[in-house]
Amino acid sequence: MYCLQWLIPVLLLPKPANPALLQTHVMFMVLYLIGFFLERKPCTVCSLVFLVAVLLICYSGIGNCLLWGSNCDTVRCDNS
Numbered sequence: 001m002y003c004l005q006w007l008i009p010v011l012l013l014p015k016p017a018n019p020a021l022l023q024t025h026v027m028f029m030v031l032y033l034i035g036f037f038l039e040r041k042p043c044t045v046c047s048l049v050f051l052v053a054v055l056l057i058c059y060s061g062i063g064n065c066l067l068w069g070s071n072c073d074t075v076r077c078d079n080s
Contacts, residue, residue, distance in 0.1 A: 003042035007050045011057065 010032065016025050037047070058065035 001043075001046055001049075003040060003046040004049060006036060006040065007042070007046065011053060 010029065013029070016022060036042075042050075054065075
């Protein structure tokens with residue numbers, strides 16, 4: 001699980017507060033992850049652990065996902 005030390009900080013990067021910078025942030029994250037997987041070739045276990053962590057973060061609450069934003073201003077944000 002040595003390769004996870006390069007993937008865990010990706011989960012800790014905050015999304016920008018400015019919505020105009022969100023697309024740039026998403027592009028950076030996608031390019032970093034593609035470059036990491038092509039260069040480092042992490043093991044299957046590390047890749048699965050990282051993907052499960054990203055999925056859990058994305059579906060745990062509104063606005064938490066690394067790869068897309070939420071539109072809480074126009075859509076009702078609670079589940080009821």
